[in-house]
Amino acid sequence: MTWSYATHYTCDGCSKVYELNVPINTCPDCGGLLETHYDLDTMKQELSPRQFAGRTTSMWRWHEFYPLRDEAHMVSLGEGGTPLIPSVYAGKKLGLSRLYFKNDALMPTGSFKDRGFSLAISFAKELGLTRGLTYSSGNAGASFAAYSRRAGFEPTVLVEYLANPLKKAIISLYGAKTATLYFDSMTEITDMLEQAVKRLGLYQFVNFINPVRHEAMKAYAYEISETLGWKAPDVMVHPIGTGGGIWGAWKGFCELAQLGWIDAVPRMVGVQPEATGPIVRAFNQGLKQAERHGDATKTIAQSIAADAPIQGGERVLRAIYDSRGFAEAVPDEAIMQAMQWLGCEGICAEPASAASLAALKQAVERGLVRSDETVVCVITGSGLKQPYAIEKSVPDSPLQLHASYEELEKLLGKVWQ
Ligand SMILES: *Cc1c(COP(=O)(O)O)cnc(C)c1O
Ligand SMILES: [Zn+2]
Numbered sequence: 491m492t493w494s495y496a497t498h499y500t501c502d503g504c505s506k507v508y509e510l511n512v513p514i515n516t517c518p519d520c521g522g523l524l525e526t527h528y529d530l531d532t533m534k535q536e537l538s539p540r541q542f543a544g545r546t547t548s549m550w551r552w553h554e555f556y557p558l559r560d561e562a563h564m565v566s567l568g569e570g571g572t573p574l575i576p577s578v579y580a581g582k583k584l585g586l587s588r589l590y591f592k593n594d595a596l597m598p599t600g601s602f603k604d605r606g607f608s609l610a611i612s613f614a615k616e617l618g619l620t621r622g623l624t625y626s627s628g629n630a631g632a633s634f635a636a637y638s639r640r641a642g643f644e645p646t647v648l649v650e651y652l653a654n655p656l657k658k659a660i661i662s663l664y665g666a667k668t669a670t671l672y673f674d675s676m677t678e679i680t681d682m683l684e685q686a687v688k689r690l691g692l693y694q695f696v697n698f699i700n701p702v703r704h705e706a707m708k709a710y711a712y713e714i715s716e717t718l719g720w721k722a723p724d725v726m727v728h729p730i731g732t733g734g735g736i737w738g739a740w741k742g743f744c745e746l747a748q749l750g751w752i753d754a755v756p757r758m759v760g761v762q763p764e765a766t767g768p769i770v771r772a773f774n775q776g777l778k779q780a781e782r783h784g785d786a787t788k789t790i791a792q793s794i795a796a797d798a799p800i801q802g803g804e805r806v807l808r809a810i811y812d813s814r815g816f817a818e819a820v821p822d823e824a825i826m827q828a829m830q831w832l833g834c835e836g837i838c839a840e841p842a843s844a845a846s847l848a849a850l851k852q853a854v855e856r857g858l859v860r861s862d863e864t865v866v867c868v869i870t871g872s873g874l875k876q877p878y879a880i881e882k883s884v885p886d887s888p889l890q891l892h893a894s895y896e897e898l899e900k901l902l903g904k905v906w907q
Contacts, residue, residue: 547571601871628657635666707738733806826883
């Protein structure tokens, strides 16, 4: 049995080929992003959807599709395999008969970042690394810290000054050294880290600069297609910051189509806040690359407030164009309404995640999604990590009573009228 069918990296920029078992981040020649490749022809001969049935429900169910070579290096907290929840509320409001939520708010550290870090930390362990650094608006840092500790690494996390204090505290709780990071644009952060790679030889865990992290996001495609009876949804709606989630999911669907396990791929929809949506702007202008755009301090959707896409967001835009998808920008008011709607589904989502439902509502109003299409909104993170946003989006009840039957009866008269 082959544990992994990964074969090599290629560079997005110059197409050079690199071995997987060396600790490189970006192309040593041109600085381009590295992509992991697999022996899909052999996979097609040797694997079939049926054989996955009895395995763990975590994302490691699909280990053949990741670059980790030896199971012994796997660092797992049971991430992935989250439920695909049929809508009972928003679907009716929007007139959609097949709306689902992929609820990654249930992940070990409360966000979908656990998928990527379970893989990236396992892979780093396999490479023999013991130290790591990343920056974070909150969720990535928590995830990175938790998995690093379990691998026996010393994690250091630069926490964006915009991150809410609870998220920063959680990162420290998981045992990371933290520092507050100030910056004017994400371009500065990327430049800083690219230099750290070059000069210190420091292996990197930051989004696309880590070549394997987003391979784990492919599991969205495997999990959702399996749950739907080896059929892809028509539409996938992803909140995007740097776009690792949407890019990975798209790659996963493309692999399944190449293997012949699904016969159609979904339209990928990328969602950003109106205050800072470089990808949405580039999409609306039909561009292949996005420029720095917007002000990340002007939205409650902190986790997707990214003003400068890594290497122009080329990968993300390609996923959207190739899938015949689209991109939507949503205002904070729409995000807060979507948080309440998700509450009525039994889902507590952070603002960045609720943005997916807010965007779907806009898309339905614009006629971009049909009522009988199968739609999945990805819920990327738990609202419990951004409690102030919940207080802000839901009005507090002014009703009061003392504990007596008479008062209760009066109160219910008001509530039930
Ligand atoms: C990081 C994050 C995102 C954005 O993910 P990308 O892969 O950067 O596009 C969306 N939602 C939540 C909750 C996040 O933590
Ligand atoms: Zn290159």
